[in-house]
Amino acid sequence: MTEASPEPVVGVLALQGAFAAHQERLVALGVSAPLVRTAEQLAAVDALVIPGGESTTMSHLLTTNHLFDDLKGRIADGLPVFGTCAGMILCAAEVLDGRPDQRSFGRIDITVRRNGYGRQLASFETDLDVDSLADPFHAVFIRAPFVERVGPECEILAEHEGVPVLVRHETCTVASFHPELTPDGRLHEMFIRSIGSPLHE
Numbered sequence: 001m002t003e004a005s006p007e008p009v010v011g012v013l014a015l016q017g018a019f020a021a022h023q024e025r026l027v028a029l030g031v032s033a034p035l036v037r038t039a040e041q042l043a044a045v046d047a048l049v050i051p052g053g054e055s056t057t058m059s060h061l062l063t064t065n066h067l068f069d070d071l072k073g074r075i076a077d078g079l080p081v082f083g084t085c086a087g088m089i090l091c092a093a094e095v096l097d098g099r100p101d102q103r104s105f106g107r108i109d110i111t112v113r114r115n116g117y118g119r120q121l122a123s124f125e126t127d128l129d130v131d132s133l134a135d136p137f138h139a140v141f142i143r144a145p146f147v148e149r150v151g152p153e154c155e156i157l158a159e160h161e162g163v164p165v166l167v168r169h170e171t172c173t174v175a176s177f178h179p180e181l182t183p184d185g186r187l188h189e190m191f192i193r194s195i196g197s198p199l200h201e
């Protein structure tokens, strides 16, 4: 972020999954939201959304596209990230029921269980009360990760039936649902504000 351009460039990791809808939400908020598929594109962003999709596939593609180490390094250096569903799994410190070769960035101190809501609840929708939002947020869960543990430094911003589903630590926010699949941009806006952008102000 420079003085001349106060609004951040929020990239969307676009190797696989629901990246296009994230880009739409961000563009609707007036931020530049380029798709990120290469190290050069990654170098040009101030923050990154890691979308939902399939975390095993994304982990594999990050490795074969030679992006995993660069992205891990940028995240370790403080790159703000918003990880949704598979993106939450990629940000988590500990992943249960993952594939043995699956890798994650360990950015946020949570333990998640892949597909942890079970077969009957493979997909569901619910209205969530979210910290600092006046009205509920309609959330779509699709083979969602189940948050089994949240470290003491994390803020729990929303829960579903007592289980955290939206968690933040510093400039890393993770959701076990898909905020991009509804036309409501409030969680993208919350992420952008959390990284210190004035956004529309």
Ligand SMILES: NC(=O)CC[C@H](N)C(=O)O
Pocket: 051, 052, 053, 054, 055, 056, 084, 085, 086, 087, 089, 114, 115, 142, 143, 144, 145
């Ligand atoms: N909708 C999603 O992103 C599902 C995540 C998927 N179950 C995984 O393990 O990666």
